[in-house]
Amino acid sequence: MLKKIVKNVQNQTPLVHNITNYVTVNDCANIILACGGSPIMADEMTEVEEITTICQSLVINIGTLNSRTIEAMITAGKKANQLNHPVILDPVGAGASTLRTETVERLIKEVKFSVIRGNISEIKTLAAGTGQTLGVDASAADLVTDKNIDSVIEMARTLSEKTGAVIAISGVIDLVVDINQVFMIRNGHPLMSKITGAGCMLTAVIGAYCGANPNQVIEATVTAICAMGLCGEIAATKCEGTSSFKMHLIDAMSTLNETILEGGMKIETK
Numbered sequence: 001m002l003k004k005i006v007k008n009v010q011n012q013t014p015l016v017h018n019i020t021n022y023v024t025v026n027d028c029a030n031i032i033l034a035c036g037g038s039p040i041m042a043d044e045m046t047e048v049e050e051i052t053t054i055c056q057s058l059v060i061n062i063g064t065l066n067s068r069t070i071e072a073m074i075t076a077g078k079k080a081n082q083l084n085h086p087v088i089l090d091p092v093g094a095g096a097s098t099l100r101t102e103t104v105e106r107l108i109k110e111v112k113f114s115v116i117r118g119n120i121s122e123i124k125t126l127a128a129g130t131g132q133t134l135g136v137d138a139s140a141a142d143l144v145t146d147k148n149i150d151s152v153i154e155m156a157r158t159l160s161e162k163t164g165a166v167i168a169i170s171g172v173i174d175l176v177v178d179i180n181q182v183f184m185i186r187n188g189h190p191l192m193s194k195i196t197g198a199g200c201m202l203t204a205v206i207g208a209y210c211g212a213n214p215n216q217v218i219e220a221t222v223t224a225i226c227a228m229g230l231c232g233e234i235a236a237t238k239c240e241g242t243s244s245f246k247m248h249l250i251d252a253m254s255t256l257n258e259t260i261l262e263g264g265m266k267i268e269t270k
């Protein structure tokens, strides 16, 4: 199953429409190319519907929101819904400001998302308004451990039920939850939290994987998370510091194949 999902990305070169932030935009474009997709970044209201139409998926990332891009996100999201394209939300910094929290609430109301991927503080904000934000990073107070994991899964399941989306929570342990299934992924490396953009890049890769596998959204999300985590592990063995870590992370994604992934993935079901 996993092999086919990776192969589909590499054989189909899915075009991914990104409305994203200006901090990590270039890294997102490069990681999409590295995993076998093709990125296009476009947030101008007068073109987003056309761009969405030619793409296979849409990634909405609220990292550097402004009034102009919010309307473009809603318009592109509705268009992608009409076309049945997977739409992925990265609620960067939800809980850090009223604008971010209210915009995410509006997006969830007006657009049907296939996947919502955030860190635990962002997802707790969406699910229950209780995320203890540290800006765009997860707060240590919220961290998922083997002790609190059952309550986090329950919260994610409720959010999945409310939104109809697969909920992906990243961190030391990654969780992928819908109303019927739970996957735990233990790939990754602590250096991933020491660069900006690991989360945004992960969401972008989920966009490419879902674009090529629109009928297997939960499996595509799990595979993308394993792939990204494994690339982090590989990069950590080669880098000299955080900057070269990011370079090796993108290198590892560009040379990843199904065999390497199968050998390194750490997935559990619950």
Ligand SMILES: Nc1ncnc2c1ncn2[C@@H]1O[C@H](COP(=O)(O)OP(=O)(O)O)[C@@H](O)[C@H]1O
Residues within 6 Å of the ligand: 118, 119, 120, 136, 137, 138, 170, 171, 172, 173, 174, 187, 188, 189, 190, 191, 192, 193, 197, 198, 199, 200, 202, 225, 228, 229
């Ligand atoms: N301490 C860690 N150990 C292992 N993997 C990590 C760690 N922190 C982050 N990651 C990985 O980094 C990626 C981004 O996750 P995260 O840092 O939670 O997102 P964000 O950057 O949006 O806060 C995920 O693939 C996650 O598995």
Ligand SMILES: Cc1ncsc1CCOP(=O)(O)O
Residues within 6 Å of the ligand: 021, 023, 024, 063, 064, 092, 136, 195, 196, 197, 198, 199, 200, 201
């Ligand atoms: C630092 C920052 N500020 C606004 S968006 C952004 C990037 C966040 O990226 P990630 O969530 O992947 O670390």
Ligand SMILES: [Mg+2]
Residues within 6 Å of the ligand: 092, 093, 118, 119, 136, 199, 200
């Ligand atoms: Mg993030």
